Amino acid sequence: MAESDPPLYYDAHIFVCCNRRPDGHRRGSCAASGSEALRNYMKSKAKEMGLGRVRVNSAECLDRCEFGPAMVIYPEGVWYRAETNEDIDEILQAHLRDGGRVERLMLTEAHIPPGKA
Numbered sequence: 290m291a292e293s294d295p296p297l298y299y300d301a302h303i304f305v306c307c308n309r310r311p312d313g314h315r316r317g318s319c320a321a322s323g324s325e326a327l328r329n330y331m332k333s334k335a336k337e338m339g340l341g342r343v344r345v346n347s348a349e350c351l352d353r354c355e356f357g358p359a360m361v362i363y364p365e366g367v368w369y370r371a372e373t374n375e376d377i378d379e380i381l382q383a384h385l386r387d388g389g390r391v392e393r394l395m396l397t398e399a400h401i402p403p404g405k406a
């Protein structure tokens with residue numbers, strides 16, 4: 290951050306890919322893997338947990354389709370693949386509430402889509 294930047298507007302901003310491609314597309318899509326329901330759950334659960342300045346938004350394709358349902362949390366820029374509501378609970382509790390990480394669900398530098406390296 291530059292010194293002149295204003296303070297962060299959100300403590301955490303989560304982008305959940307909700308892109309949907311036709312069935313059978315070679316890259317698949319996060320919506321076809323259930324991301325819309327996961328986004329809705331995450332939004333309401335974050336509110337229920339009282340996570341104040343946390344924003345959960347839908348995103349178009351984040352270009353890590355093969356590893357979806359994909360989401361990324363800023364300002365850290367940490368990516369996750371979540372498949373269940375329990376995964377979302379773990380991310381909200383460990384990452385957003387406690388400032389830790391859920392390593393088993395993280396996408397790393399090793400998660401590069403075919404042809405993108």
Ligand code: FES
Nearest residue numbers: 306319351353354
């Ligand atoms: S469809 Fe979700 S990252 Fe591309």
